[in-house]
Amino acid sequence: MTRQSLVVVGNGMAPGRALEKLFEAAPGAYKVTVFNAEPRVNYDRIMLSPVLAGEKSYEDIVIHGDGWYIKHGVTLYKGHKIIAVDRAAKTVTSEHGETVSYDKLIIATGSSPIIIPVPGHQLPGVLTYRDLDDVHAMMVAARPGARAVVIGGGLLGLEAAAGLQMQGMDVTVLHLMPTLMERQLDAAAGYLLQRSLESRGIRVHCKANTREIVGEKRVAGVRLDDGTLYPADIVVMAVGIRPNASLAKEAGLAVNRGIVVAPDMRTSDPDIFALGECAEAAGQVFGLVAPLYEMAGVVAQNLLGGTAEFHPSATATKLKVTGIDLYSAGDFAEAKDREEIVLRDPTRGVYKRLVLKDDRILGAVLYGEVADGAWFFDMVKRGVDVAEMRQTLIYGQNYQGGGTLDPMAAVAALPDEAEICGCNGVCKGKITSTIGELGLKNLDEVRAHTKASASCGSCTGLVEQVIKLTLGDAYNPAAVQQMCGCTELGHDDVRRLIKAKQLKSIPAVMQELGWKSSCGCAKCRPALNYYLVCDWPGEYEDDSQSRYINERVHANIQKNGTYSVVPRMFGGLTSAKELRAIADVVDKFAIPTVKVTGGQRIDLLGIKKEDLPAVWADLNAAGMISGAAYAKGLRTVKTCVGSEWCRFGTQDSTGLGVKLEKFTWGSWTPAKVKMAVSGCPRNCAEATCKDVGVICVDSGYEIHFAGAAGLDIKGTEVLGHARTEDETIEIVAALVQLYREQGRYLERIYKWAKRVGIDSVKAAVMDDAEKRRALFERFVLSQSYVQTDPWAERVAGKDAHEFTPLAAFGAAQHAERRLS
Amino acid sequence: MSKNVNDASAVDWIAVGHADEIPLRGARVVAAPGGDIAVFKAADGGIFALRDRCPHKGGPLSQGIVHGEAVTCPLHNWVISLRSGEAQGADKGCVPRIPVRVEDGKVLVPATLLLSAAA
Numbered sequence: 001m002t003r004q005s006l007v008v009v010g011n012g013m014a015p016g017r018a019l020e021k022l023f024e025a026a027p028g029a030y031k032v033t034v035f036n037a038e039p040r041v042n043y044d045r046i047m048l049s050p051v052l053a054g055e056k057s058y059e060d061i062v063i064h065g066d067g068w069y070i071k072h073g074v075t076l077y078k079g080h081k082i083i084a085v086d087r088a089a090k091t092v093t094s095e096h097g098e099t100v101s102y103d104k105l106i107i108a109t110g111s112s113p114i115i116i117p118v119p120g121h122q123l124p125g126v127l128t129y130r131d132l133d134d135v136h137a138m139m140v141a142a143r144p145g146a147r148a149v150v151i152g153g154g155l156l157g158l159e160a161a162a163g164l165q166m167q168g169m170d171v172t173v174l175h176l177m178p179t180l181m182e183r184q185l186d187a188a189a190g191y192l193l194q195r196s197l198e199s200r201g202i203r204v205h206c207k208a209n210t211r212e213i214v215g216e217k218r219v220a221g222v223r224l225d226d227g228t229l230y231p232a233d234i235v236v237m238a239v240g241i242r243p244n245a246s247l248a249k250e251a252g253l254a255v256n257r258g259i260v261v262a263p264d265m266r267t268s269d270p271d272i273f274a275l276g277e278c279a280e281a282a283g284q285v286f287g288l289v290a291p292l293y294e295m296a297g298v299v300a301q302n303l304l305g306g307t308a309e310f311h312p313s314a315t316a317t318k319l320k321v322t323g324i325d326l327y328s329a330g331d332f333a334e335a336k337d338r339e340e341i342v343l344r345d346p347t348r349g350v351y352k353r354l355v356l357k358d359d360r361i362l363g364a365v366l367y368g369e370v371a372d373g374a375w376f377f378d379m380v381k382r383g384v385d386v387a388e389m390r391q392t393l394i395y396g397q398n399y400q401g402g403g404t405l406d407p408m409a410a411v412a413a414l415p416d417e418a419e420i421c422g423c424n425g426v427c428k429g430k431i432t433s434t435i436g437e438l439g440l441k442n443l444d445e446v447r448a449h450t451k452a453s454a455s456c457g458s459c460t461g462l463v464e465q466v467i468k469l470t471l472g473d474a475y476n477p478a479a480v481q482q483m484c485g486c487t488e489l490g491h492d493d494v495r496r497l498i499k500a501k502q503l504k505s506i507p508a509v510m511q512e513l514g515w516k517s518s519c520g521c522a523k524c525r526p527a528l529n530y531y532l533v534c535d536w537p538g539e540y541e542d543d544s545q546s547r548y549i550n551e552r553v554h555a556n557i558q559k560n561g562t563y564s565v566v567p568r569m570f571g572g573l574t575s576a577k578e579l580r581a582i583a584d585v586v587d588k589f590a591i592p593t594v595k596v597t598g599g600q601r602i603d604l605l606g607i608k609k610e611d612l613p614a615v616w617a618d619l620n621a622a623g624m625i626s627g628a629a630y631a632k633g634l635r636t637v638k639t640c641v642g643s644e645w646c647r648f649g650t651q652d653s654t655g656l657g658v659k660l661e662k663f664t665w666g667s668w669t670p671a672k673v674k675m676a677v678s679g680c681p682r683n684c685a686e687a688t689c690k691d692v693g694v695i696c697v698d699s700g701y702e703i704h705f706a707g708a709a710g711l712d713i714k715g716t717e718v719l720g721h722a723r724t725e726d727e728t729i730e731i732v733a734a735l736v737q738l739y740r741e742q743g744r745y746l747e748r749i750y751k752w753a754k755r756v757g758i759d760s761v762k763a764a765v766m767d768d769a770e771k772r773r774a775l776f777e778r779f780v781l782s783q784s785y786v787q788t789d790p791w792a793e794r795v796a797g798k799d800a801h802e803f804t805p806l807a808a809f810g811a812a813q814h815a816e817r818r819l820s
Numbered sequence: 821m822s823k824n825v826n827d828a829s830a831v832d833w834i835a836v837g838h839a840d841e842i843p844l845r846g847a848r849v850v851a852a853p854g855g856d857i858a859v860f861k862a863a864d865g866g867i868f869a870l871r872d873r874c875p876h877k878g879g880p881l882s883q884g885i886v887h888g889e890a891v892t893c894p895l896h897n898w899v900i901s902l903r904s905g906e907a908q909g910a911d912k913g914c915v916p917r918i919p920v921r922v923e924d925g926k927v928l929v930p931a932t933l934l935l936s937a938a939a
Contacts (some may be wrong), residue, residue, distance in 0.1 A: 059877075067875060067913060448910030519845060519863040522885040522892030522899070545845040549883040549894040557894050561880045806837040806848035806859060806927075809934050 003031045006303065007092055007100055009082045009247065010108030011036035013045060014276030014292040016063055018106065021300035023072050029304060032074045033100050035092070038131060039079035041065060045131070046289055046423055052135050052163030085251035087269055104271055104303060107248055107259060111241035111277035111287070116151070120213030126235045129160045141234040144168030149222045149232040151210055153180040157238035158193075158319065161202055164236070172230050173197070174208035174222065176239075184317045184328040188344075189351055189367040196324055196349070205230075243278040243285050258285045263309035265299045273299050281310055288315050293425055314363070316377045318370075318422060325366075327373035330380040331355065332363030343394045352394055359387040372396035374462070375410060378418045411465040420466060421459045426452040428466055435470045442475070443467060484523035486515050491744035495531055504536050506543055520546075527745035530632065533668050534740050537782040544799065550630035553802050554790045555612055563612060564605040566629035567619050568665065571639045571657035571677075572600030581622030585615055599636030599674065601627055613803055616791035625665075625789040632746070633668045634675070634736075637661040638686065642679030642696065651696035653679035656725050660694075663729055664736065666786040667779070670743030670752070673736065688716045691749040692732055701728040705735055705761070706753040714750055717758050720766040734765045734775035737782075833921060833928040839867055840925060847882040847891070852934040857918050858882035859927060860902050862889050868902035869920040869929055875900075875913030 006022075008015045011034050019032065047061040069076045080094040085105065093099045113128035115121055127137050138160070142148070146169050150161045153175030165171045173180075179190030180197075194204045209225040213235055221231040243258035254260040254268040258280030265273050265281070276292050277285065286292055294310060301308040316329035332355040334340070343352040350368035354361055354376065360383050364376040375397045379386065392399040397410040414420075416429030434440065434450050443464055447454045453463040468475045482488050489497075494513065503509045506528050510520060520528065525546035532540040544552050555563035567582070582602060586594055593605040607615055616626075628635060637660045640646065642653030657677040664675075676687035677694040687693030689709035693716050695702040700723040704716035719735065722728040738761065743752045753761055764771050794803070836850045842861040849872055850857040856872035858881045866889070872882050879895030889902045899908040900915055907913040921928045 065876075445910075517888055519887055521887045521890075522897065525885060525887060545843060545886065548885065553883075557880075557883060559877070559895065561883075801841060801843065801848065805851045805856075806841060808851040809853065 003028070004103040005101060006030035006032045006104045006106070007102035008032065008034045008106045008108060009085075009092060010106075010110055010276065010278075011038065011040075011042050011076070012108060012110050012276055013042065013063065013289060014296050015106055015108040016042040017293050017296035018108075018275060018299045018303075019072070019074070021297050022303055025300060026304050027072070030104070032072070033077070033102075034069070034074055035077045035080045035082050035094060037079070037081040038133075040132065041069070041076070041078075043132065044423075048129070048132070048135050049159040049163050051132070052138060052160065053166040054139075055166075058132060082247060085247060085272075087251055087272070090271070102271075105273070106299060107267070107272060107274045107278060108276040109244040109247055109278045111243050111285075113237060114240045114242050115237055116210060116239060118210050118212050120215060120219070121237075123213055123215045123219045124217070125215070125219035125233065126213060126237065129156050129236055129238045130241075138164060138234065138236065139167065142167035142169050143233075145170065146233040147231055148172070148234050148236060149174060149230050150236045150238060151222070152236075152238035152240070153177070153204065153206065154183065154238065154240070155181060155317065155319065157236070158197070160236050160238055161197070162200075165200070165202055171201075172203040172205065172232075174210060174224070174230070175204070175206045176209060178206050180204065180206070181319075184365075185326070185367075186332060186353060186365050188342075188353070189326065189328070189365050192349060192351055192367045193319075193324065193326060200323070241277065241287055243280065245278055248274065248278070256280050256283075261310075263311060264302050264307070265295055265310055266302070273302070275299050282312050284312055286312070288317065290315050290419075290422065290425065314377070314380045316373065316419075316422065318373075325368055325370045327366040327370040328364065329373065329377040330361070330363030332365055338362065341390070341394045354394060356386070359385050359390070361386060371410065371462075374414060374418055374420065378415065382415075408465060408469055411462065412469055420462050421450075421452040421454075424451040424454060426450050431463065431466050432470045435467065440467075441471070483527065484521055486510075486517040486520050486524050487513060489513060491527065494528070495535075495742075495744075498531055498535055504532065504540055506532065506546060530668060530670065530745050534782070538785045551632070552799075553609070553612065554626055554628075554630065554794065555607070556630045558605065561609075562606045563609055564603050564629070565607055565612065565615055565619075566597065566601055566603050566627035567624035568627040568661075569601040569624075570661045570665075571637055571654050573654065573658060574602075578622055578624055581619060581624065585618045588618065589615055597629070597636075599629075600638050601629075601636065603629070610803055610805075613795050613800075617795045620789070620792050620795060626791045628665065631668070632671050634661070634664045634666070634673050636674055637664075638674070638676040638690070640677075640679050640684035642677075646679055648682060649679035649696070650698050651679060651701065653677040653685065653694075653696050656694065656696070656701075656728065657685075659725065660729060660732060663733065663783070666788070667736065667740070667783060668786065669736065669740050671746050671748045673739075673749065675732070689713070690716065692735065694728060694732070700724065703728060703731055703735075706750040706758070708748065708750045712750070717753065719762060730772065730776050731765060733779040734772045735761070737775040737779035738764055740779075740782075831919075832931040834931040834934060835926045835928050836934075837927055838925050839865075839922055839927055842867070842927075845886045847884075847886060849880075849882045850929070850934070854934055854936045856880070856882070857929065857933070858891075859920065859929075860886055860891060862886060862902060866902075867920055867922050867927060869918035870900070870902065870905055871916045871918065873915060874898055875907060875915050876911065881915065 042064040044061040044063050050056040082092050083095045084093045091099050091101045113130045128134050142164055148164045148169045148171045150157050150173045153173050161171045161173050179187045180193050197204055211225045212223050213219055214221045214223055219232055219235050221229050223229045245255045245259045248259040249255040259267055259274035259278050261267055261274050261279050261281050267274050275295050277287055298308040298310040314330035319326040339356045341354045353365045355363040361380050366373055386393055397413055414428050418428045420426055420428050431450055431452055440446050446467055453460045481490055483491055497513055501512055503512055509528055529543050529546040550556050555565050557563055589611050591604045595603045597603050637657040639654045639657030643649035643651055673691045675692040676685040676690045678685040678687045679696045681695055687695055688704055689707040693704040702721055703719045705719050707716035708714040722731055739749055739752055842848045844861055845863050847858050847860045858870050858872040860868045872880050874881055874893040876898045877895055879893040881891050881893055883894045884891040890899050892899050898911050901908055905915040905917040918929055918933055
């Protein structure tokens, strides 16, 4: 029998899940073709909010990479929109004219955001919030300080608002109804939500009826019916979604609000299924992931001749905004035959409400304290009779049966099918059984194998409790984090023993400290190499095979295997000669991208590995050396122009920056080190978010450290005050040396300082002149071995094997090198 | 020509260089019309070859850190077995293995695999 052809129109999360289930149950049952109107693979739309907030990237939220489609023999048409279904001929046709015939068809066209047709809705700058293109458009528009108006105070609108605020925008939410998220929350919880959003600086205007969007060439503001005008640089419409049913309608299928499906998910044509947000089941359409995934399972089974049915059940909602705990589940509307139990604690901002009918819970709204959400939701779904525990029900699971207050009891009492991770649909039983089968020991492993808490992470605490429950005393998250799987020892013990036992090579460390692997792994080897470089300057010979590729070849690898090169510009100063040499190199090697970096220098991107030595030779010839933009070491010293030019400058910040960089370049450190020197407290060099920062003042130099402006944002701590440039340099060098000696590999200065304590750093560097001098001298000694330009060394022939292929074959050479 | 590359006599082997030219716990690239090949030397001197493309995002495995009989991809730290080409740990994926022999210090791979991507 030839394989049947299954065509899927749409490539969202629901059809993705259906195909997963289908391949799991019967790999090879169908020849599958997928048409995606978006030019992408399947990604996790729930995670658009973290992308918008800058916490995740597109790569992080891909569900099925290209490899998945290849592995399952799926033909994926990206950027192909289906425009016609011919039910008589059983074919679909795309707008590019591709026609494919099907035995079974799944329509999963999803939904479109509703655009309110007020005047001005077509102005540039009016956006929706539905897919990755929308998120990118928002991120482009999201300049700090710019103003955003979000129309719609539902789940999506509020997540968009929080994300835009994270991007530094000034955000106003307009909501038509009297309270926020009225579909998921009752008025009281809606009010609490509004209050906490407002306390974070998001303006909320309820009962706001938009009259028009104003603006000439692009959006300038939103005017309400009552005349209020909110100025805006962008407007995001997030008022709801509408199922995309036009394709089905034109094909003559039954369409109401969405594409009408029977409980077996078939449309009015038995060979055509509809699935996801475009489908209408039992008179309802759906937008949350749980029911859509349930539909997907039904479709997969029925494609294989099953008789599964989809019956809409209660759903639960969580708001994915950091710092706001909110959970709602089931049906909580008031009605005559319903009762409610309410708990309020205004000072703690806690509100809980249960809606009951005939001693069974229909719905729950929790705000401020949501730990019992899963427990309530489970009882909603199972229809548990709660008559016995009504007295204490609202206090949660810990208070049932007069038991003691054991935080683990709540989790222990959850049945196996209770959902722990909503994003990835992982239930408690799946976690406990996977731990047992694979012998998992910690959160990272559970995350890797079950995906529980791997998406938004809001269930991490719950997952940890399940692990603790399953493993008992064997689970000890507070134990010393071992360096890697090759040793039981933590970083600090390894560093201490390297000194104590005078271990001076990687094999010596591994032998003496009982490494469990023969030659380490990609985690411990670079760390050991750094510790040995740091502890035995001049004695230990650097092991290039234990360095990450960037440090091995002194350039930065890019996604396509080419490299980028950044020459050093001391203190951000350059010259006509240097710029001319850079321009010549760009021309000579046809370098595709030249970019100014955030560290005040120039990045040359897209250089072929073989060309690197020649590029460096030309840059060296003009007097430039490696900027170490790849190093766990000193990167840049950013400066402002200071007293030499600036009318506000108090000291020569540029000159000091140059001196600092000339003194510290080439040093290896546990993680990268970025410095800055500002000439006055206006701080144009942004010194207060750097690893080390200096702010010049009339009386001298204020020295800062432990700032961050990457994954974390943190202002610096003040280390102390210096009167002269020399004193400043000595303090900075002593600080860096202390960090070099105490830091764990890949631990940035701010994390190190937090771990050892700001005061202990001050005590060593500021309060004890002798200690500072000793640190300074150790830094100077170490520098005497490392200030050799790595580029010049490689131009002279060092590590030549890194930059040439072992062999290169074209069609001609192939014949010559053949052996007889 | 036989497709069975494990049968040495039936394969047209071609020398791509000398084993000494590959650093211990390191790798070199062989550029070829059928796609780059990464030739690795493990800590014990064992020679392995894989297509130079990580199954995750196509990263050049030849640029990674070699440890035991595995390499860690330089782009996103996937760990790939040099022996099987399989991703280790929880990651799933496999990179095509390239049969390799060492004779008198010369590293040999099947000529067909230099010309075409099939493995």
